[in-house]
Amino acid sequence: MSEMLDVGNRLRDERKRLGLNQEEFALAGGVTRRAQTTYESGRRVPDARYLSAVARLGVDVQYVLTGARAVAVESNLSPDERALLDNYRHSHREDQAALRRMGLAMSKPTPSKRNGTTGGE
Structure with a gap:
């Protein structure tokens, strides 16, 4: 137990x-x-x-x-990734939740059609 x-x-x-x-x-x-x-x-x-x-x-x-920590992944992060992580860690809890939701939304696949404003097909 x-x-x-x-x-x-x-x-x-x-x-x-x-x-x-x-x-x-x-x-x-x-x-x-x-x-x-x-x-x-x-x-x-x-x-x-x-x-x-x-x-x-x-x-x-x-x-x-x-009870044993895994090897620190942070040592493999780029300076931009470390800065992003540091900003997240120093944000208020509500802002962290908003950032997580935004990250999830951005990670979802989007249709490959372009709207014509970016010089696509």
């Missing part, structure tokens, strides 16, 4: 590090807030689908499961 509680505590640490509440984190992980609460309390261990989903938020899944 102690290991499950440790996983729950580390999961909560990661959620807080990312500046998300349980509802936001649960939604990103594809579960209910109630499931999120059971994970963080150590009553249940999250499955691979959930962990994969929260990893896309920037959760260090290796840390959640083992």
Whole structure:
């Protein structure tokens, strides 16, 4: 039981590090807030689908499961990427949520037709 509680505590640490509440984190992980609460309390261990989903938020899944941090990815970032990440981390929680929504919207595929204003086909 102690290991499950440790996983729950580390999961909560990661959620807080990312500046998300349980509802936001649960939604990103594809579960209910109630499931999120059971994970963080150590009553249940999250499955691979959930962990994969929260990893896309920037959760260090290796840390959640083992307590050992993964190699810092930030060292591989370009200066522009580091600046963007730093700006995000220093933004208010509401602004971070807006940036996440914008990022999700921008990552969705768009039709390849051009509107004629950019010199397309």
